[in-house]
Amino acid sequence: MRQKLLPATATVGLLLSLVLSCPAFSEEEKIFEGDVGGTAVIENVNGSKAKLHEYSDTRSGFYGEANAFYDSPTQFFRFHALDMGYDTQHYRLEGGPYGIFKGYIDYNETIHNITTDAKTFYSGVGSGLLLGVANPNPEAWTSTFDYYTKRKKFNAGFEFKMAKPFFFNVDYLHEEKEGVKPTGASVTSPGGIALELPEPVDYRTNWLKLDGGYAKNPLFISFSYVYSDFRNVMQDLYFTNPAGTLLDPKSLAPDSLLHKFGFQGNLKLPFNSKFAVNIHDSTTKSDTSSFTAFDGKINTRSYDIALTTSPFRFLDGKVYYKYYDRDNKSSVATDPTFTFFSYTTKAFGIDADFRLPLQLKLDVGYKHLKTERTVENETDPSAILPYNTDNVYSATLRWAGLSFVSARMAYEKLDRSADYRTIESDLLLNKKFAYAAQDRNTFKTVVDIFPMDTLNFSLEYSYKKATYNEIIYGVTDDTRNGFNFTADYSLKKIARFYGYFDYETIVMNQEMIRPSVSQWDAKQEEKTYGYGIRADVYAIPKKLTLVFQGDYLRANGSDDYTFYNNAIWSSIGVPIGSPVNVPNWDDYQKYSLSFKALYNFTEALSVKAGYAYERYIYSDGQLNNYNYIPNSGTGSSGAYLTGAYSRPVYSANIVFVGLTYRFK
Numbered sequence: 001m002r003q004k005l006l007p008a009t010a011t012v013g014l015l016l017s018l019v020l021s022c023p024a025f026s027e028e029e030k031i032f033e034g035d036v037g038g039t040a041v042i043e044n045v046n047g048s049k050a051k052l053h054e055y056s057d058t059r060s061g062f063y064g065e066a067n068a069f070y071d072s073p074t075q076f077f078r079f080h081a082l083d084m085g086y087d088t089q090h091y092r093l094e095g096g097p098y099g100i101f102k103g104y105i106d107y108n109e110t111i112h113n114i115t116t117d118a119k120t121f122y123s124g125v126g127s128g129l130l131l132g133v134a135n136p137n138p139e140a141w142t143s144t145f146d147y148y149t150k151r152k153k154f155n156a157g158f159e160f161k162m163a164k165p166f167f168f169n170v171d172y173l174h175e176e177k178e179g180v181k182p183t184g185a186s187v188t189s190p191g192g193i194a195l196e197l198p199e200p201v202d203y204r205t206n207w208l209k210l211d212g213g214y215a216k217n218p219l220f221i222s223f224s225y226v227y228s229d230f231r232n233v234m235q236d237l238y239f240t241n242p243a244g245t246l247l248d249p250k251s252l253a254p255d256s257l258l259h260k261f262g263f264q265g266n267l268k269l270p271f272n273s274k275f276a277v278n279i280h281d282s283t284t285k286s287d288t289s290s291f292t293a294f295d296g297k298i299n300t301r302s303y304d305i306a307l308t309t310s311p312f313r314f315l316d317g318k319v320y321y322k323y324y325d326r327d328n329k330s331s332v333a334t335d336p337t338f339t340f341f342s343y344t345t346k347a348f349g350i351d352a353d354f355r356l357p358l359q360l361k362l363d364v365g366y367k368h369l370k371t372e373r374t375v376e377n378e379t380d381p382s383a384i385l386p387y388n389t390d391n392v393y394s395a396t397l398r399w400a401g402l403s404f405v406s407a408r409m410a411y412e413k414l415d416r417s418a419d420y421r422t423i424e425s426d427l428l429l430n431k432k433f434a435y436a437a438q439d440r441n442t443f444k445t446v447v448d449i450f451p452m453d454t455l456n457f458s459l460e461y462s463y464k465k466a467t468y469n470e471i472i473y474g475v476t477d478d479t480r481n482g483f484n485f486t487a488d489y490s491l492k493k494i495a496r497f498y499g500y501f502d503y504e505t506i507v508m509n510q511e512m513i514r515p516s517v518s519q520w521d522a523k524q525e526e527k528t529y530g531y532g533i534r535a536d537v538y539a540i541p542k543k544l545t546l547v548f549q550g551d552y553l554r555a556n557g558s559d560d561y562t563f564y565n566n567a568i569w570s571s572i573g574v575p576i577g578s579p580v581n582v583p584n585w586d587d588y589q590k591y592s593l594s595f596k597a598l599y600n601f602t603e604a605l606s607v608k609a610g611y612a613y614e615r616y617i618y619s620d621g622q623l624n625n626y627n628y629i630p631n632s633g634t635g636s637s638g639a640y641l642t643g644a645y646s647r648p649v650y651s652a653n654i655v656f657v658g659l660t661y662r663f664k
Contacts, residue, residue: 046652053111054114088110121140167215182198183198187242254294259283280300304321325344341373351363384422384425386421405450432471456487530553584620590617596609618648
């Protein structure tokens with residue numbers, strides 16, 4: 001039987017009844033206060049509603065808010081409701097008798113809008129069966145739909161404190177996730193036609209955590225257990241193969257079951273020291289549908305040990321060791337040689353913080369990390385994954401020598417070596433940037449200046465460069481520069497102004513230098529900047545406030561290619577040696593302007609009204625001149641697409657008005 005959450009209205013009723021069932025509020029030592037309000041929104045959107053409201057409700061309409069707080073010498077309750085009536089509604093009630101227990105109930109809905117008005121030649125969108133004939137004319141496709149997912153989460157928990165120094169906590173979560181998301185499939189092998197399919201999403205998760213222990217100086221110990229059960233109502237998706245008449249199967253997210261045990265403890269020691277340990281062990285099992293016969297099993301375990309100390313007023317120190325192991329014991333009955341990835345990390349380090357003269361503070365650290373990767377059933381020596389050894393050095397210098405200035409400079413260096421373990425792995429396949437030896441330097445400086453109580457501003461600069469050694473294909477280096485400026489100023493009790501400016505550049509160089517294959521290099525560059533200003537004008541103090549805000553964000557990207565293979569130029573139809581560049585690489589602009597007025601009729605009653613304009617422009621070489629059927633749907637470059645992410649451009653005009661009533 002499918003589990004269902006309480007409807008939103010029933011949840012609200014339950015929470016309000018619990019709040020209103022509190023004892024009478026007439027006694028002076030008791031406090032009962034809160035507010036309730038509603039806002040009406042009217043929108044005119046030209047373009048993609050999904051991008052405008054990627055994580056919010058797309059509807060014009062009315063939504064409400066409510067807050068209530070009750071406090072007495074023996075107990076308290078707090079209630080909060082947000083976006084009532086929308087797909088982002090949230091309700092929370094918490095409270096209980098002081099010193100005995102504390103409980104909470106929480107209900108939350110979250111929407112993720114991906115693409116509106118997608119289309120396909122298949123029928124049955126949202127189900128586990130897609131039927132249709134691959135019509136080469138997208139204008140004739142009649143199935144239109146929206147890509148989106150929606151989560152409904154119900155949480156509840158209790159903290160029992162009546163048996164101090166012992167404690168016991170219970171937390172429970174039930175989540176439902178429904179919708180349609182894009183997925184891909186290949187229908188001929190090797191390579192061949194690619195399909196973009198609407199995958200149904202219908203997940204159920206039940207999660208339970210129990211933890212308890214003892215907490216009294218100088219000792220703290222805690223034992224915990226986590227149980228998680230994930231179920232996918234639709235584990236398989238069947239679709240008509242455009243290259244034939246048969247149905248092809250595709251496995252969706254498998255059911256899984258998690259058991260996790262944990263122990264945490266710390267003990268205070270002499271010389272302002274503390275010893276802490278954190279141990280976790282878990283097993284996750286999963287399985288897919290019968291046609292793949294997948295039996296998943298992953299065991300993970302971690303051990304963290306740390307000693308912190310402050311033996312002198314000028315010194316704080318920490319020594320630690322961390323171990324993590326992920327052992328993948330999965331198998332596929334129909335293919336015993338199928339490979340699975342496992343890895344182990346071991347790290348130890350030391351941090352020291354020094355308080356120096358002249359209001360200086362120096363923090364230094366060192367970490368040594370080793371990563372060992374294994375692939376079960378791997379027999380190809382060239383595919384053996386390398387081990388990595390990282391040495392990380394860090395230092396941060398802080399200064400607060402003047403009452404109106406503070407500054408901070410931080411530096412970190414990563415020195416990574418790679419052990420490829422076999423000659424074949426070293427020479428052929430695995431010199432990718434994800435595994436390669438690396439030298440990375442990171443620098444950041446921040447200056448905060450506050451010459452007067454009403455004025456302060458901050459400047460920040462950051463630099464990071466990673467160089468990957470001995471690359472055969474992939475990223476060879478990555479350089480990033482960033483600058484940030486913020487300021488705010490208060491003009492007595494008349495107004496307050498805020499402003500910011502951000503600028504960032506990213507340059508990534510990539511290359512393919514393997515012999516006997518197409519060789520190339522590429523320089524990918526991205527420049528992003530944004531600025532904004534806000535003014536809060538107290539036109540009538542404590543009565544009328546006017547808020548103006550404007551923001552602008554722009555990104556300009558490019559990718560310049562150079563090919564070293566004549567066949568490449570002939571295949572793309574340009575003269576040999578000509579540059580093959582992509583000037584539009586994730587280019588976008590977003591600007592918005594808003595005005596809002598807030599007026600307090602009385603201490604209890606207030607109204608707000610406003611207008612906002614927002615526009616988003618996007619240009620990318622992969623999506624410009626979008627084609628639903630590249631290469632006529634044939635060959636290794638052929639595909640049948642649905643329009644996912646293809647039209648994110650929009651402009652919107654939004655008008656809203658709201659009313660709030662406060663009580664106590």
